[in-house]
Amino acid sequence: MKTVLATTAAAALALAGAVGACPEHDSDGHLEARQAKATGALAGYFDYDVYPKAQAENVTKYIAAAKAYARDDVYPYYARDCNFYSANTKLDSAGNHDGLAPATEVFKDFYFVGLSSWTAWAYDTGDGLIIYDTLASAAEAENIILPGLAKFGFTGKDIKYVFISHEHFDHYGGAKYLQDNFDPIIVASKDTWAAMEKLPATADPAPPVRNAKAITVTKDGSEITLGNVTTTMYLTPGHTNGTMSYILPVTDSQTGEKMLAGMYGGSGASSTAWSLGVQATQLVRWADLSRKKGVKAFVSNHHSRDHSLYHIEEYAHRVCDPKGRHCNFAHPWVHTPDWYYRWAMMGSYCIRAQAARGGFILSQ
Numbered sequence: 001m002k003t004v005l006a007t008t009a010a011a012a013l014a015l016a017g018a019v020g021a022c023p024e025h026d027s028d029g030h031l032e033a034r035q036a037k038a039t040g041a042l043a044g045y046f047d048y049d050v051y052p053k054a055q056a057e058n059v060t061k062y063i064a065a066a067k068a069y070a071r072d073d074v075y076p077y078y079a080r081d082c083n084f085y086s087a088n089t090k091l092d093s094a095g096n097h098d099g100l101a102p103a104t105e106v107f108k109d110f111y112f113v114g115l116s117s118w119t120a121w122a123y124d125t126g127d128g129l130i131i132y133d134t135l136a137s138a139a140e141a142e143n144i145i146l147p148g149l150a151k152f153g154f155t156g157k158d159i160k161y162v163f164i165s166h167e168h169f170d171h172y173g174g175a176k177y178l179q180d181n182f183d184p185i186i187v188a189s190k191d192t193w194a195a196m197e198k199l200p201a202t203a204d205p206a207p208p209v210r211n212a213k214a215i216t217v218t219k220d221g222s223e224i225t226l227g228n229v230t231t232t233m234y235l236t237p238g239h240t241n242g243t244m245s246y247i248l249p250v251t252d253s254q255t256g257e258k259m260l261a262g263m264y265g266g267s268g269a270s271s272t273a274w275s276l277g278v279q280a281t282q283l284v285r286w287a288d289l290s291r292k293k294g295v296k297a298f299v300s301n302h303h304s305r306d307h308s309l310y311h312i313e314e315y316a317h318r319v320c321d322p323k324g325r326h327c328n329f330a331h332p333w334v335h336t337p338d339w340y341y342r343w344a345m346m347g348s349y350c351i352r353a354q355a356a357r358g359g360f361i362l363s364q
């Protein structure tokens with residue numbers, strides 16, 4: 001794990017252009033000024049973050065707004081995203097590292113093939129596989145994604161498309177391995193390609209190559225259809241300039257219910273007043289557009305966001321009658337369009353709260 005520690009907000013700003021991992025698990029480009037430091041017998045313990053420039057009243061206002069959207073049903077997501085992660089990034093990241101998780105069919109033909117720290121999804125479209133994000137390295141692609149696919153009867157040769165949500169290594173890190181071995185079509189936004197192409201030749205992991213068959217997404221709302229699955233892609237900058245988000249159809253395997261899922265490409269913070277403002281604004285746009293489309297299933301490229309690891313265990317105990325009319329409980333990744341809308345609005349205010357902790361006046 002790269003741990004570049006920013007000791008002042010100014011140093012954090014200086015790191016803002018770095019192509020690192022998501023701030024979920026890396027302090028690159030982060031906001032906080034860290035002052036407390038565990039020493040002596042407690043050296044190596046995580047300490048809490050201190051925000052000398054915090055706009056206390058603004059934090060209060062935005063936290064309260066976020067909580068008003070969260071209500072009881074989004075509270076577990078709010079509690080982490082708006083408070084724990086937002087205020088204690090290093091401590092939060094302690095629970096976010098490199099644990100294995102069972103590959104799981106979460107919706108019909110839609111598979112979790114990730115780990116505890118970050119997630120890749122595989123979709124069997126009926127005409128080949130789409131992989132959404134590729135984990136952090138060639139080793140993870142080879143030893144986590146491929147065995148995950150094998151568990152459900154697929155091999156790397158079945159992969160037709162690889163989508164990359166954004167230019168952080170925990171999302172593109174396995175893409176070069178998949179490209180070199182199976183030659184899928186790699187899909188990323190214009191800004192994500194540009195950022196990956198700016199990396200030095202020595203970058204580890206190496207990014208995928210924009211070859212002749214690669215796709216560069218330049219238009220908001222573009223669609224890619226493979227087999228029975230159409231993925232609609234939205235350009236949602238903020239977390240990074242290239243961040244791309246998806247809406248895709250999924251089916252509850254047990255009840256047969258068809259619905260739309262939202263996969264926001266990067267809901268974590270960024271590190272400049274400009275990008276934080278863009279992020280807060282894009283989350284509101286996402287809330288509106290996904291409500292209009294009736295998005296009700298929530299999947300993410302990080303377990304810390306969508307709670308996939310909790311859901312995987314719970315889902316193993318979901319029982320429905322043979323006709324799928326009655327189940328002992330609801331599908332854990334499925335909510336309501338109103339829930340999903342309030343989750344995204346909550347996220348927008350969490351970003352504002354986090355910015356206010358860092359002392360930023362947002363651009364929008």
Ligand SMILES: *[C@@H]1O[C@H](CO)[C@@H](O)[C@H](O)[C@H]1NC(C)=O
Nearest residue numbers: 016017018195240241274275
């Ligand atoms: C992101 O885009 C903005 C606006 O185009 C630009 O000023 C900034 O340099 C870009 N950031 C990076 C890291 O490329």
Ligand SMILES: *[C@@H]1O[C@H](CO)[C@@H](O)[C@H](O)[C@H]1NC(C)=O
Nearest residue numbers: 055056057058356360361362
């Ligand atoms: C609170 O946020 C507003 C809007 O961004 C800003 O104008 C104001 O200066 C902030 N308050 C403090 C104490 O920084």
Ligand SMILES: *[C@@H]1O[C@H](CO)[C@@H](O)[C@H](O)[C@H]1NC(C)=O
Nearest residue numbers: 125126127128226227228229
């Ligand atoms: C699409 O879905 C139908 C119904 O599940 C299935 O029978 C068919 O094989 C699929 N076709 C393709 C090309 O994905």
Ligand SMILES: [Zn+2]
Nearest residue numbers: 021022168170
């Ligand atoms: Zn990430």
Ligand SMILES: [Zn+2]
Nearest residue numbers: 021022168266
């Ligand atoms: Zn990221």
